[in-house]
Amino acid sequence: MTETATPARVPATRFAVPGRIAVSEQAAAVWQTATLTGIRRETPHASTFRFAVPDWAGHLPGQHLLLRLTAPDGYVAQRHYSIASAPDGSGHIELTLDHVRDGEVSGWFHTTARPGDTVELRGPLSGFFAWPGDRPALLLGAGSGVVPLMSMIRYHRALGLDVPLRMLVSARSPEELIYARELGAETAAVFTRSAPAGVPVGRLAAAHLAPLLAERPPGGWEAYVCGSNGFAEHASRLLVQAGQPVERIRIERFG
Numbered sequence: 001m002t003e004t005a006t007p008a009r010v011p012a013t014r015f016a017v018p019g020r021i022a023v024s025e026q027a028a029a030v031w032q033t034a035t036l037t038g039i040r041r042e043t044p045h046a047s048t049f050r051f052a053v054p055d056w057a058g059h060l061p062g063q064h065l066l067l068r069l070t071a072p073d074g075y076v077a078q079r080h081y082s083i084a085s086a087p088d089g090s091g092h093i094e095l096t097l098d099h100v101r102d103g104e105v106s107g108w109f110h111t112t113a114r115p116g117d118t119v120e121l122r123g124p125l126s127g128f129f130a131w132p133g134d135r136p137a138l139l140l141g142a143g144s145g146v147v148p149l150m151s152m153i154r155y156h157r158a159l160g161l162d163v164p165l166r167m168l169v170s171a172r173s174p175e176e177l178i179y180a181r182e183l184g185a186e187t188a189a190v191f192t193r194s195a196p197a198g199v200p201v202g203r204l205a206a207a208h209l210a211p212l213l214a215e216r217p218p219g220g221w222e223a224y225v226c227g228s229n230g231f232a233e234h235a236s237r238l239l240v241q242a243g244q245p246v247e248r249i250r251i252e253r254f255g
């Protein structure tokens with residue numbers, strides 16, 4: 001579910017990143033066959049699944065898609081997943097899935113899916129949580145909520161953008177921190193259950209946000225918050241209390 005207090009700044013029907021990818025709503029309405037080409041373990045409970053989607057029309061960082069599995073007896077399960085990869089025109093996209101206990105779709109991916117398997121996808125969906133790379137962005141994520149934010153970071157790096165981008169992520173432990181190997185100087189992590197020696201254990205707090213908000217980039221921060229309902233409430237409340245305008249907080253809830 002996506003929320004924003006502002007009208008979407010990105011047109012909902014056609015996205016245009018200068019010189020790059022245009023996506024129409026029409027393309028997002030069509031189910032496409034995606035072939036699983038690779039699986040990469042990220043943490044003990046999360047893996048990245050890479051798909052070839054030859055007719056993928058492109059996406060903006062932060063967008064998600066609808067994935068459909070159909071059983072031999074015709075039973076269908078559909079779930080939303082954020083797109084982890086940056087738009088790159090390669091005809092491939094990546095999703096990162098947490099293995100939810102007894103989860104129907106995530107369980108299939110983590111226990112059964114093999115390269116060569118096919119699924120159906122429809123997207124990209126929702127321009128509200130998209131970041132076109134044109135404004136300073138402050139990213140707050142917890143657990144698999146880091147997935148759409150990683151797409152933004154990858155895009156920022158791939159294009160060599162100099163617009164400020166900062167990320168604060170919350171994970172249970174360093175082992176559970178998705179994309180740990182890829183995170184760079186733009187990211188700070190908060191650990192809620194166990195942390196490396198010398199690093200305090202605790203929830204995201206005002207003290208973590210204060211130095212980032214104090215940077216005051218030209219034009220101000222656009223905040224993107226993603227995670228469970230609980231995290232989204234907590235993080236957005238902290239942002240508002242610290243003075244971030246409520247209409248410049250975009251929220252994506254996985255709950």
Ligand SMILES: Cc1cc2nc3c(=O)[nH]c(=O)nc-3n(C[C@H](O)[C@H](O)[C@H](O)COP(=O)(O)OP(=O)(O)OC[C@H]3O[C@@H](n4cnc5c(N)ncnc54)[C@H](O)[C@@H]3O)c2cc1C
Pocket residue numbers: 001002064079080081082083096097098099100101102103104105106107144147148252253254255
């Ligand atoms: C916009 C959007 C983007 C999303 N992006 C991602 C993503 O990038 N990566 C990702 O891993 N997930 C993402 N999700 C969550 C995803 O859609 C599924 O809810 C999740 O994979 C569980 O589906 P399942 O079929 O495995 O479990 P289900 O069979 O639906 O549920 C099994 C059990 O787990 C509980 N449960 C369901 N969902 C969750 C959850 N998220 N956390 C904990 N318990 C749960 C249910 O209450 C139930 O008891 C996103 C959700 C939304 C709305």
